[in-house]
Amino acid sequence: MLTIDPKRSLLLVVDFQSRLVPAIHDGETAVRNANRLIEAAKLFGIPRLFTEQNAKGLGPTVADIAVEKDGLVHKEFFDACREDGFLDRVPTDAHVVVAGCESHVCVQQTVLGLLQVSRKTYVARDALGSRHPEDKETAVRRMERHGAEIVTTEMVVFEWLQTADNPHFRRAVALIK
Numbered sequence: 001m002l003t004i005d006p007k008r009s010l011l012l013v014v015d016f017q018s019r020l021v022p023a024i025h026d027g028e029t030a031v032r033n034a035n036r037l038i039e040a041a042k043l044f045g046i047p048r049l050f051t052e053q054n055a056k057g058l059g060p061t062v063a064d065i066a067v068e069k070d071g072l073v074h075k076e077f078f079d080a081c082r083e084d085g086f087l088d089r090v091p092t093d094a095h096v097v098v099a100g101c102e103s104h105v106c107v108q109q110t111v112l113g114l115l116q117v118s119r120k121t122y123v124a125r126d127a128l129g130s131r132h133p134e135d136k137e138t139a140v141r142r143m144e145r146h147g148a149e150i151v152t153t154e155m156v157v158f159e160w161l162q163t164a165d166n167p168h169f170r171r172a173v174a175l176i177k
Contacts, residue, residue: 004095004122004151004159011041011048012090013067014080014100014107018059024101024129025136031064033127033153034099036175038065040157041097043168043175049073049089051080053106078106081113095120097156098148099127104139111143122149124156 013034021027041048050067052060052074061067075083090096096119100107107128114121123143130136144150151159154176161172 003162004097004156006044006046006160006162008091008093008095008120009041009044009046009160010090010094010096011037011046012080012096012098012100012110013038013048013050013065014098014110015051015053015058016062016065016101017052017055018062020058020101021062021129023131025131025133027101027129030099030101030127030129031062033124035065036153037097037099037124037127037156039175040160040172043171044160046160047071051075051100051106051110053078077109079109079113080106081110081117087117090114090119092119095122097122097124097151099124101129102135103128103130104135105130108139108143111148112146115143115147120149121147122151122156124153125150126152 048071050072073086077083080086096114098111111121125140157172157176
């Protein structure tokens with residue numbers, strides 16, 4: 001299957017932290033789209049994981065994003081896959097949809113880590129951020145070159161929907177308008 005399977009999906013939201021997001025180029029857009037993905041995942045019953053990198057230094061996740069504490073992974077490694085127990089929370093057959101900051105550091109290293117352990121990974125380009133646009137674009141190209149599927153928030157929502165007959169269709173479409 002080439003489309004994202006909602007029954008196998010997991011949303012991973014990486015490091016949208018209070019001391020980092022204000023420095024992110026077009027960070028408001030990345031946060032807005034990450035929230036759309038979070039709300040859509042809730043609507044479809046898709047599990048969600050959130051990471052915070054060195055929370056003492058970078059602060060907690062921004063208030064604009066409602067982190068679910070039972071899905072929060074505190075990490076010191078840039079690649080979340082290196083943290084004890086992280087991969088235990090990502091099923092081997094998961095379709096992992098990734099949003100986050102910074103694209104060229106924690107997002108990229110985590111995506112490469114997921115790919116290395118054969119997790120199908122989809123990177124939501126419009127829900128990513130870096131301080132500098134060229135870092136984001138370079139990271140996106142690198143992740144794609146190594147096997148990540150590059151998608152947008154709207155693509156993810158419609159692939160999770162699968163059909164206009166889905167009972168959540170109107171609510172899902174309202175999220176992306």
